[in-house]
Amino acid sequence: MHYAHKKVLITGGLGLIGSHLARRLVAMGAQVTILDALLPGHGGNLFNIRDIQSQVALHLRDIRDPLALDGCIPGQEIVFNLAGQTGHLASMLDPQSDFEINVSGQYLLLETCRRLNPTLRIVFSSTRQIHGRPRYLPLNEDHPVQPMDFNGIHKATGEYYHQLYQRVYGLEVTILRLTNTYGPGMRIMDAGQSFLGHWIRLLLEGVPLPIFGDGGQLRDFNHVDDCVEALLLAGSRPEAVGKVYLLGGSEVVSLLELARRLSGFTSRGGYALIPFPGERKRIDIGSCYGDFSAIANELGWRPKMDLNQGLQMTVDYYGAYSHHYLQRRT
Amino acid sequence: MHYAHKKVLITGGLGLIGSHLARRLVAMGAQVTILDALLPGHGGNLFNIRDIQSQVALHLRDIRDPLALDGCIPGQEIVFNLAGQTGHLASMLDPQSDFEINVSGQYLLLETCRRLNPTLRIVFSSTRQIHGRPRYLPLNEDHPVQPMDFNGIHKATGEYYHQLYQRVYGLEVTILRLTNTYGPGMRIMDAGQSFLGHWIRLLLEGVPLPIFGDGGQLRDFNHVDDCVEALLLAGSRPEAVGKVYLLGGSEVVSLLELARRLSGFTSRGGYALIPFPGERKRIDIGSCYGDFSAIANELGWRPKMDLNQGLQMTVDYYGAYSHHYLQRRT
Numbered sequence: 001m002h003y004a005h006k007k008v009l010i011t012g013g014l015g016l017i018g019s020h021l022a023r024r025l026v027a028m029g030a031q032v033t034i035l036d037a038l039l040p041g042h043g044g045n046l047f048n049i050r051d052i053q054s055q056v057a058l059h060l061r062d063i064r065d066p067l068a069l070d071g072c073i074p075g076q077e078i079v080f081n082l083a084g085q086t087g088h089l090a091s092m093l094d095p096q097s098d099f100e101i102n103v104s105g106q107y108l109l110l111e112t113c114r115r116l117n118p119t120l121r122i123v124f125s126s127t128r129q130i131h132g133r134p135r136y137l138p139l140n141e142d143h144p145v146q147p148m149d150f151n152g153i154h155k156a157t158g159e160y161y162h163q164l165y166q167r168v169y170g171l172e173v174t175i176l177r178l179t180n181t182y183g184p185g186m187r188i189m190d191a192g193q194s195f196l197g198h199w200i201r202l203l204l205e206g207v208p209l210p211i212f213g214d215g216g217q218l219r220d221f222n223h224v225d226d227c228v229e230a231l232l233l234a235g236s237r238p239e240a241v242g243k244v245y246l247l248g249g250s251e252v253v254s255l256l257e258l259a260r261r262l263s264g265f266t267s268r269g270g271y272a273l274i275p276f277p278g279e280r281k282r283i284d285i286g287s288c289y290g291d292f293s294a295i296a297n298e299l300g301w302r303p304k305m306d307l308n309q310g311l312q313m314t315v316d317y318y319g320a321y322s323h324h325y326l327q328r329r330t
Numbered sequence: 331m332h333y334a335h336k337k338v339l340i341t342g343g344l345g346l347i348g349s350h351l352a353r354r355l356v357a358m359g360a361q362v363t364i365l366d367a368l369l370p371g372h373g374g375n376l377f378n379i380r381d382i383q384s385q386v387a388l389h390l391r392d393i394r395d396p397l398a399l400d401g402c403i404p405g406q407e408i409v410f411n412l413a414g415q416t417g418h419l420a421s422m423l424d425p426q427s428d429f430e431i432n433v434s435g436q437y438l439l440l441e442t443c444r445r446l447n448p449t450l451r452i453v454f455s456s457t458r459q460i461h462g463r464p465r466y467l468p469l470n471e472d473h474p475v476q477p478m479d480f481n482g483i484h485k486a487t488g489e490y491y492h493q494l495y496q497r498v499y500g501l502e503v504t505i506l507r508l509t510n511t512y513g514p515g516m517r518i519m520d521a522g523q524s525f526l527g528h529w530i531r532l533l534l535e536g537v538p539l540p541i542f543g544d545g546g547q548l549r550d551f552n553h554v555d556d557c558v559e560a561l562l563l564a565g566s567r568p569e570a571v572g573k574v575y576l577l578g579g580s581e582v583v584s585l586l587e588l589a590r591r592l593s594g595f596t597s598r599g600g601y602a603l604i605p606f607p608g609e610r611k612r613i614d615i616g617s618c619y620g621d622f623s624a625i626a627n628e629l630g631w632r633p634k635m636d637l638n639q640g641l642q643m644t645v646d647y648y649g650a651y652s653h654h655y656l657q658r659r660t
Contacts (some may be wrong), residue, residue: 092498095437103433103487107425145475146490148497153490157433158485160476167478168612186528282498 002236004029009076011035011063011109012044012083013056016186016302017125017178019048020224021080021231022105028057030065035072035083037062041079043193047324048185056127063105070113078121078235081109081162085154088129088172089193090285102154119243121172123234124309126244128177130156135217138291141177143248149283159244166242167282174234175244179290183224183310185315188325196221199262200318201326206268212276212284215256220249220289233299240299250303261308265315332566334359339406341365341393341439342374342413343386346516346572347455347508349378350554351410351561356385363400363412367392371420373523377654378515382654393435395576399417399442407643409491411439411452414485417522418459421481432484433491439496442649450501451571452492453564458507458576467548468621471576479613489574496572502547504564506572509620513554513640518655530648531590536603542606542614545586550579550619553635563629575604580633586660591638595645605649 008025010018013034025032034056038044047057063083073079084102091098106124113120131139132146147153159175166173182196187265191198199209222230224268230247234240253261259271276284295301318325338355340348343364355362364386368374379386391398393413403409412577414432415421421428436454443450461469462476477483489505496503512526521528529539552560560577589601601645606614625631648655 033587099437108431142474144472146493149494153494154489156490157483157487160486164479164483 001028003232006030007075007077008034009033009035009072009079011079011081014038014045014048014050015043015082016183016224017082017181017183017227017231018082020054020183021082021228022049023052024228024232026052033057033059033072033076035059035063037049037066041087042085042193043187044284044288045185045325047321053288056062062178063109063214064100066108066112070116073120076117078123079113079229079268080123080125080235081106082125084125084158085151086127088149088151089280091149092279092283095150098150098154102151103157106158106161110161113171114169114330118169118171121235122174123231124158124162124173124175126159126175126177126287127152127155129181129285130159130177133269133285137287138247138248138289140291141294148285153300154217158232158287160215173240174240176230177244177246177247177290178222178227179247180219180221181224182221182226185316186226188322197260199259200315201322203262203266203269203315204318204322206266208269208272208317209259209263209271211259211271212274212280213257215254215259217255218252218260218287218289219255220252221307222247222249222303223310226303226305230301233295233301237299243298245295245299248288248291248292248293248303249307250288250305251307253307262311262315265312288302296320299324333356333562336360337363337405337407339363339402339409341411344368344374344376344378346373346378346513346554347411347511347531347557347561348412350513351558352386353382355559356382357465362394363387363389363406365389365391365393365398370431371414371522371573372415373517375515375517375655378652384535393439394430394439394515396442397573399439400446402566403439403442403450404446404475406447406450409443409621410453410455410561411436412455414455414458414488415481418481419464419477420522421479421484422609422613425480426521427486427530428480429561429579432481433519435488436488436491440491440501443501444495446497448499448501451565452504453561454488454492454503454505454563456505456507457482457485458509458618459534459615459622460489460507463615464618467617468619469576470621471574478615479641487643494614502571503571504572505571506560506564506578507574508557508578509577509621510549510551511554511557512551513644515554516644518648526588529589530645531652533592533596533599533645534648534652536596538599539589539593540603540604542604545584545589547585548582548617548619549585549588549638550582551637552577552579552633552641556633559633560625563625567629573628575625576622577625578622578633579637580635581605581637583637584621592645595606595642618625
């Protein structure tokens with residue numbers, strides 16, 4: 001009942017995670033505002049909120065726009081700060097855009113909160129990618145921060161900014177370091193945001209799933225419902241303030257195993273091992289999966305969705321709706 | 331002999347460290363170029379190179395200026411990248427400038443190297459401040475990065491950028507995390523760069539040295555000659571490539587003890603305990619000193635200057651030359 005009548009802003013609210021979060025919040029009676037610039041190449045899609053669009057306030061503006069923030073932030077009680085550039089390779093090809101969104105934009109958002117709404121609660125979606133190539137597995141929150149690419153560097157900087165505003169200016173901040181999050185509503189057009197989203201597209205098109213290297217890299221995955229549950233806990237529980245929590249999946253699988261399971265859902269396509277493209281190899285982090293015992297012990301969160309079931313549901317969703325995710329915006 | 335005839339660029343070369351480094355390099359027969367914008371409030375001072383000005387190429391331009399970098403970087407063999415905003419309180423009052431110099435400027439420098447001179451060797455002067463309030467003492471390189479203020483955040487980001495360009499683009503990078511560095515040529519006008527510099531000014535003016543809190547905070551200090559020795563090793567030894575080294579002092583002293591020693595050099599002034607100003611308390615890191623065993627074991631560096639002797643020499647220097655450091659530039 002914590003969220004009933006609460007005024008909640010979701011930045012990046014038209015993406016996979018933000019839209020599911022908005023739906024949950026609307027169902028709980030929150031007053032939801034979404035700020036999303038629908039940037040090309042990113043995860044935002046109006047189809048993701050087709051069923052709740054009349055029940056949220058929607059601002060199609062950018063977190064880099066001071067006037068947009070000045071208009072959205074006053075009056076809010078909680079901000080789920082999900083807006084970001086998430087593509088690793090994209091960040092190497094265009095460091096400047098990654099930097100403007102994940103560093104300058106975050107600074108602007110936090111400064112606006114400090115100026116106009118300093119008692120706000122903020123949940124920031126970071127990424128386990130800031131840990132880079134793991135020195136040990138599973139990762140935990142204490143693993144050194146050693147980002148491999150511009151996206152990891154800038155997300156780490158965004159975390160430090162949030163922590164500074166918590167410590168120095170008293171904003172109530174919780175940081176979640178997400179792992180691979182998947183589900184209905186994810187970007188599938190290309191591999192810019194998520195290789196898994198792109199695999200689902202290829203699966204539906206009957207194209208073999210490309211696996212870089214030998215496919216032995218281990219990963220974990222969170223279904224979007226589990227991720228949303230973690231966000232809701234982080235935004236409501238008093239003991240979460242000032243904390244950083246790493247999420248993790250219920251199962252650790254190799255990319256090869258993941259491709260086998262996915263391709264088992266159809267009779268076509270299969271998968272193919274291909275050499276690592278050089279530009280990806282240079283920023284590859286190898287095997288990576290997380291120890292979520294901190295958030296399990298402190299907030300009682302654990303991932304509930306079975307990976308096979310979650311993947312099946314996601315593939316089924318795109319079997320019905322993929323055309324809404326393959327229209328190229330200009 | 332490593333540096334004889336080497337083409338060396340020093341960014342921030344008119345500051346305390348850069349100017350001493352330039353002098354040593356000139357003496358070893360290097361071809362030295364200095365890039366320094368002489369920004370007000372920073373450490374650059376032409377008086378610092380009065381004896382070698384005719385033997386270096388001097389560019390009074392900014393690392394944020396792409397044309398300046400395009401003009402300086404080609405042809406160099408080693409860059410000692412010392413340019414930076416170093417004031418912690420200043421970074422809280424003006425995060426944007428700190429960010430432009432310590433993040434955007436560093437990115438621009440590294441991009442210029444990648445484009446125009448990708449076999450370059452770079453030594454980057456970082457700070458032990460990126461570790462924030464120590465979880466254990468002495469600090470070492472493995473201590474978590476948890477910066478407390480904008481300056482610490484942006485210097486950490488600068489480190490990550492340097493490491494990325496090393497790993498992905500093959501620049502040969504060594505990072506030194508400096509502790510408090512002092513010596514003839516440091517800024518003494520105010521406490522914006524170094525409280526110790528300001529204390530020296532107050533000492534000469536007969537004003538009591540202000541100690542925040544109880545003065546129990548422990549610190550270590552490097553005389554600039556020791557710091558320069560570490561830079562020269564970092565720029566020449568093959569095993570230093572790709573490494574991060576923390577520096578540290580030969581002695582750990584409390585701020586109260588430091589004030590006692592300094593005020594013992596004159597018969598006037600003394601010192602005074604005063605309450606911590608709120609804006610400094612919020613970003614104070616408490617006691618902080620470093621374990622320099624990594625650079626000692628790998629490169630054979632250790633601080634040689636006795637603290638008392640180094641302080642005495644520094645006070646004597648300003649007794650003779652303080653007027654060159656107290657002229658307010660517009």
